[in-house]
Amino acid sequence: MFGDMMNQMQEMQQKMQEQLAAESFTGEAGGGAVKVTCNGARAITNVSIDPEQIDLEDIEGVEDLVVVATNRALEKAAAYEQEQAGSMMNNMLPGGLGGLFGG
Numbered sequence: 018m019f020g021d022m023m024n025q026m027q028e029m030q031q032k033m034q035e036q037l038a039a040e041s042f043t044g045e046a047g048g049g050a051v052k053v054t055c056n057g058a059r060a061i062t063n064v065s066i067d068p069e070q071i072d073l074e075d076i077e078g079v080e081d082l083v084v085v086a087t088n089r090a091l092e093k094a095a096a097y098e099q100e101q102a103g104s105m106m107n108n109m110l111p112g113g114l115g116g117l118f119g120g
Contacts, residue, residue, distance in 0.1 A: 019060075025045075026060035027100075028075060029105050030105075031044050033092045033098075033101055033102070034040075034058065036057070036066055037056065037057030037058050037094075037097070038099065039056070039100065040055055040056060040094070040097060041055075041056055041057075041059070041062070042050055042054065042055055042056070042057070042090050042091075042093035042094045043090055043093075044085075044086045044087060044088065044089025044090030044092070044093065045086055045089065045090070046081075046082040046083075046085035046086040046089065047070060047071060047082045047085075047086075048070065049067070049070070050066065050067050050071045050082060051064075051065070051066050051067075051071070051083055051086045052064070052065040052069035052084040052086060053065075053083065053086040053087045053090045054090060055090045055094055056094070057094050057097055057098060058094075059094050059095070060090055061087065061090075064083065064086075066079065066082075066083075074084060096113065110117070
C-alpha cells in the first residue's frame with residue numbers, strides 16, 4: 018500500500034514537472050520596455066528589450082530593469098507551481114481531507 022502511494026506520488030510529481038515546463042510566464046519592467054519570459058520550471062526562455070523605450074547608454078538602468086522583470090516572471094511561475102501542488106495534494110487525499118491544506 019505504501020509503495021503504491023509512493024509510486025503514485027512520483028508519477029504525479031513527474032506529470033506536474035512536465036506541465037510546469039509547458040507553461041509560460043512573462044514579467045515586465047519599465048512599462049513594458051523589458052520583458053522576461055520563463056517557463057514553470059523557472060528556466061528563462063526569452064528576454065526582450067525595446068530600445069525605443071529605454072536609454073541603452075544607461076547600462077545600469079537596463080540591468081536593473083532586467084532583474085525586476087526576471088523576478089516578476091519567476092514570482093508568477095512560483096505562484097503557479099504552488100497552486101498546482103496544492104491541487105495535486107487535494108486530489109491525493111481521501112474525500113473531505115483536502116481542505117486541511119487550504120484547498
